[in-house]
Amino acid sequence: MFDCISIIGCGLIGSSIVRAISEKHISKKIVIYDKSNKALSFLKKEIPKVELAKDLFTASKNADLLIVATPLSSYKEIFLTIKDCIKKNAIITDTGSAKKEINKIIENLDLKNNSWIASHPIAGTEDSGPKAGFAKLFENRWCIISPSPKAKKEEIMQVQKFWELLGSKVKVMSFEDHDYILSLTSHLPHAIAYSLVRTAIDSKDKFKKAVIQYSAGGLRDFTRIAASDPIMWRDIFLDNSENILTTLDNFSNNLEELKRAIKEKNGKELIKIFLATKEVRKEIIEAGQDTEQPNFGRKKD
C-alpha cells in the first residue's frame, strides 16, 4: 500500500503499529526511530526487516506515510526538526489522544507539500514501552481520523484504509469534536480514577493495607486506568485542558447532588440517579462496546 512507512516513537502504540505493518505486509519498507536506542534494538531483534533510522532526518526523508507516535509534548520539537526534510507528497499522521492544540502547531508550520491527517487509535493497555506492544492491539478498535482542511479526499481515504488494514473501525471527525468527545469518554474518567485512587489509598491511613486487600469491591476496577503512562496523561491534560475543566465542573455538580441526597437521606433521589446510569450500561452493551475478554480485551495474549 505504501512503499515506505516511517514510525517515530516506538512505545506501546508505535511498536504495535510496526508489528502490525510487518505482519500484514502493508509497506515494502519500514523505518523506525526512537530516542531510546534500547527500544530500537529490541524491535530490530524481533523484526529484522525494519530499518533503524539514526536520527529524525533519516526517519523522515523517505517515508510516504510518516507516523508520529510520541508523547504530545514532543511534537513541536519533532515537527520543527523534520519539517524541511519530509518527502514531497508524503502524508503525515500521528496517534495522539488530543488534537486541537497539536493542530495549531502543525498549521503554524504551513507545510506546503504534505498533508496532515491526524489519527487517534482508541486502543492501549495499562503497560507502556515496546515490550508491551502487540500486532493485534488495533483489531476491532475505533480509530478516529481528523484531517486538516487542506488534505485531499483520496489521502484521507488512504489513511482510513491504512487503519482498516490494521483491523480498526474508522471514523472521520473534526479536531474540535474529537477533543470534546474524548474529554468525556476518556480524559474525564482518567482524571476521576487518579483522584479516586489517591483518596482511597492515603498512605498515612492505618487501614492502607486493608484497603488494598479488599479492593475487589470496586476500587480495583479503577486502579488499572489510574496506572496509565504519567507523561502521556500529563500531556493530554495540558492539551485538552479547556474541555477537561468544563467536564470536571459538570462532574463536581453531579457529585454535589449525590452528596446532598445522601445528607438528606433522600432515598427516592438516590434510586433516580442509580437507575439512570443502569440504562447507560445497557446502551453500551447494545453498541457492542463491551467484551467478555480479560481486561476488556486490552491485554496482550
Place this chain on the structure above:
Amino acid sequence: MFDCISIIGCGLIGSSIVRAISEKHISKKIVIYDKSNKALSFLKKEIPKVELAKDLFTASKNADLLIVATPLSSYKEIFLTIKDCIKKNAIITDTGSAKKEINKIIENLDLKNNSWIASHPIAGTEDSGPKAGFAKLFENRWCIISPSPKAKKEEIMQVQKFWELLGSKVKVMSFEDHDYILSLTSHLPHAIAYSLVRTAIDSKDKFKKAVIQYSAGGLRDFTRIAASDPIMWRDIFLDNSENILTTLDNFSNNLEELKRAIKEKNGKELIKIFLATKEVRKEIIEAGQDTEQPNFGRKKD
C-alpha cells in the same frame, strides 16, 4: 456441618449461597424464603431438595444457621417479625454491605438465645436476581465477619468455617472498621462511578451517541459498577452515610488539587499525582487482588 440452614432472600447472593450449600452438602436441610414466589419456584426447580418456606416464621423456626440476604432496608421488619420464633441457640448472620446501623437494630432486639455474627461476602456481579447467582461466586473472595460482642468464640469459628467451605477467605473485623474500610474500597468508587457516568452521558448532549460508541477509552470500565442494583446501593449509601460523606469530601479536595494543576498548567504536579497512583496498582497486583479472568472473574461461567 449444620442440620438446617435457612436463607431469607434469594437474589444474586442468597441464591448463590443456596447453590453452594447444596453442591457442597454443608447442611442436611436447606430452607429458603423470598417475598417473590417466582424466585422460590425458580430455585426449587433447579434444586429440588430445597424446602420452600411459606412465610418468615416457617423460614426461621428450625434453622441452626439463619442467613438474611435481603436489602439492608428490609432488615428491621424481618427481624421484628422473626425475633420470637428463631430456634434456641441458632446463629444469625447476613450478607449486607454496611454494618453499623444494622447492628444497632439488632442490638435493640436484645436477642437472648441467639448469637448475631454479621457477614459480608465481598463478591457480586453487575446482575441481580436468582438467575444471576452461581455456586462458585464466593470462591477465593474475601468474606468479612463482624461478631456481636456477645457471640461465643466457637460460634464465630462456625461461621468462619461455613464461609471457608463456600471457598472464601475470612477476616474477622469490628462493625466500625468494616464500614470505614468498605467506604473506601467499595462505597466511594460506586458513588464516583454513578456521578461519572451521569456526567459523561448527558442525554441532552448532541454527542450522546458518540460518547457511548467510543466509551472503550476509559468510561466503559466505570459503567459496570454504575449498573449495580439500585435498591442495594440506596440502602448502603443511607446506612454508611457518615463514612461515605467524609470520603467524598476528601475526594473532592483531591479533585480540586488536580483541577488547579490543570488550570495552572503545572506539569510537574500532574506527574506527581499520576506516579502515586501507579504505585498503588503495583501493590494491588502484589496483594493478589487482580485477576486475568473476564470481568475480573465476577461473571457466571
